[in-house]
Amino acid sequence: MSASTEASLVDTELEELSDQRSLTEKCKTLARKNPLGAFGFAIAALMVFAAVFAEVITWHDPVDIAFEHMLVPPSLNFLLGTDQLGRDIFARIVYGARTALLVGITASVIGAFIGLVLGVASAYFGGTFDLLFQRVMDVFMAFPLIILALAIVSIFGGGIDKVIIAITVPFIPRCARVVRSNALAIREIPYVDAARAMGFSHSRIILRHMVPNVMAPFLIMITAFVGQAILTEASLSYLGMGVQEPTPAWGLMLQGGAEEYAESAPWVPIFPGLAITLAVFGFNLFGDAVRDTLDPRLRSQ
């Protein structure tokens, strides 16, 4: 991030922190100011840790089917019990974090990036282009996320890469709209006129002069969307149109058997659902904290 970007992002809260104190101390101060955000960050960090070190944390194979120990209740060997195919639920949840993060983060980053470029370009060029672009975004926003995602999956089929596309596409207009409204204000600042007077190309002005100044809404949109993307992935997988077996995915673990065994083996549906809720909860809290720190005006959105 360049110096000019930081200048626009840093508000009083962060300025206080930019002195010589150690990183841990800075984190402590931030955490005290926003305990919920710190809690969310801890959950997100835990999830990343689980995803990266899945092989170290678990001692059962997440895809290994073993009928000799189906529906075993939680015990020391099987921390969260086993499912109807004898697979360790704890291992599947830990490996499922990998799937959820992969989909959640990839979809958010790609979607936000495309939205960023489109939103800034729309604000920069203005006029008919902006008007048309706005109408197209309206059209995309007329579909609930999951409906559009399902329609896309119905065309390209299931699987992790398709799910990422299906979640990215509905996210682009949502990000573009927020970025555009911020970029509209920046376009009016004289330095953009100055850059134009210098004869810089459109792409240079957009990429070098405008994009760095809308980094705050960009980062806010990414963090805010990760949770929603994880939730949508779980929903798609639950409906059998997202990630496919045998890949461990939380939504998939709730599909099929989970309901039937609900009464006799409640651990089968309870733990994957808790994992989804906790992950989305954590990312949402973290996203709220990022938003409050970077741009308090966006709070009502």
Next chain:
Amino acid sequence: MYKYTIKRILLMVPTLIGAAILIFCLMRLIPGDICELRMAGEGAWVDQSAIDTCRENLGLNDSFMEQFGAFVWGFVIFDLGPSMWTGNPITHEIGLRFQLSVEVAILATITGVVIAIPLGTISAIKQNTWIDYVVRSFSIAGIAMPSFWLGIIIILGLLITTQHWFGDPWMPPIEYTPIWVDPGQNLLQLIWPAMATGYRYSAVATRMTRSALLEVLREDYIRTARAKGLIEKLIINRHALKNSMLPVVTIIGIEFAFLMGGLVVTEQVFNLNGLGKLFVESVLNHDFALTQALVMLVALIFVITNFIVDLIYAMLDPRIRYS
């Protein structure tokens, strides 16, 4: 008001046409021939003449413009052609399930609003106390919790509590009874999915009520009311709540349209034969004609709900009409 209404109606048209174009083009992106793909999905040997008949029935041999015209015209005259899977008219298939889904959506809205407005109000009045933190956590959890999981937990809870108290596990009835035939039976079946979807709804609306009320409470006229010694209860009920309801109305409207999305998963959990389930089935069966019609229907509901919300908003707040 009249002028504003006309303006809003005119703004709806391009969005709807755009939505129709988008869906139409999306469905044409499908690699390969729709009929072949649909029939090959059954795993059987496919007869060329069957494919030809299928193409003929769906009008796939016409030009793109003709097909698009037929698709849009179908919505105008409520005739969307046959389903590729069952062969029944799509309008008939939708009509069968429309009532159930709308009823669950309305029940969920009521559940959501009834929970949200008092909770959001308390949370705003008691800002930064433990009550506020509990309410906020409750609402953030509502946004985080997948409604299908909440549905499973509700079913599980029902089974366990009824088993415990009555010695007999009880499940909501599976057969749909229209509300005018037997309201009790109808509610016994639909209140659970309404709760599962309504929780998320209430979470969003609670957050909105809280932040809107906090904003209003900071205004000068509230300070005036306090200065003249009005009791706090009257300030909140008569002065603050009325003005803070505006953004809440918007959120309620927008979320109502998005409920249709939430129903897709909830109906699956409770095994309800509604629009959401029909949508999932249409996707699984590669019934593109039906998918296309249902996606368009959702967009239509969304745009119309938005229109109604804007009208209500303009009625409540005259500043909007004249801006």
